[in-house]
Amino acid sequence: MTQASPQSTAARPYRSALYIPGAKERALEKAKGLACDVILFDLEDAVVPDEKIAARATLKAAIAAGGYGARAKIVRVNGFDTAWGADDVAAFVGTGIDGILLPKVESAAMVDALAEAIPDVPLWAMMETPLGLLNAAEIAAHPRMAGFVLGTNDLAKELNARFRQDRLPMMGGLHLALLAARAYGLVALDGVYNAFKDDAGLQFECEQGRDMGFDGKTLIHPAQLAIANAAFAPSADEIDLATRQIAAFEASEAKGEGVAVVDGKIVENLHIVTARATLEKARAIKAME
């Protein structure tokens, strides 16, 4: 059985992060009733150039109107190297969003520019270019950086890589992002699975991402939510094991011993950190639901 990593402990769950095109009013409304932990309101790739400015206004009005409950509200803006990026960021200053997500981040300087443009809001970075991944540590180190989102479509394009079920061609990139995220205590969200009607393929990729250490999966369609929510939540077996590990370790400690044995495996202090994280994550999910 696999166990949740201690780093995936968070005050809120991040199992499912649904992209919603900022221009689609129907989808913006529908999101209020969807079981996603995070909404990624998108002004970048999901919005065509002719609709960019109108989408910004539509999205700003939808966020001001509220109704998204406990879901984390993160806005993905266009890059500063586009005609829209600076105005996108300025539009969401003081709007109460939970994060601002910059695409194609490649350096600490790009993060500094974002931080300067929007005070107080937690910063998120799309990790989706070779240079960005090679500079993942300096990007993660920014004091306001809160999370990484993998952009596996852009990454595949930049690498000239093919899509394969095992994602071998992009494993190096995924690991660079994860290592940096974990080194600096960030949330790490895996990339999207494009074939939104292929449940078995999505399940495989969610489980792979979870086992690697990602906190959740980015998604493009509501039909993908249940699979991601289940894959990234601690299972009943994991909760049971964590509970028994903590009880056994506390009993050992009371006897002056530093090691317990559960199901034939040793349990040390470090395993208890993981066990507590598993229970905390389960509590956070329950609170969300």
Ligand SMILES: CC(C)(COP(=O)(O)OP(=O)(O)OC[C@H]1O[C@@H](n2cnc3c(N)ncnc32)[C@H](O)[C@@H]1OP(=O)(O)O)[C@@H](O)C(=O)NCCC(=O)NCCSC(=O)C[C@H](O)C(=O)O
């Ligand atoms: C992929 C889609 C274009 C499919 O849309 P559609 O054909 O409308 O789907 P359905 O008819 O099955 O929709 C059923 C209902 O669900 C609503 N819906 C659909 N998608 C969403 C959504 N993302 N959020 C909320 N609600 C959604 C429809 O409105 C229907 O509702 P109802 O009318 O009540 O029946 C579409 O799903 C879509 O546009 N998805 C998002 C695409 C997107 O955001 N792409 C950009 C992000 S991915 C990316 O850029 C990754 C990264 O940068 C990288 O490099 O990898």
Ligand SMILES: [Mg+2]
């Ligand atoms: Mg992208």
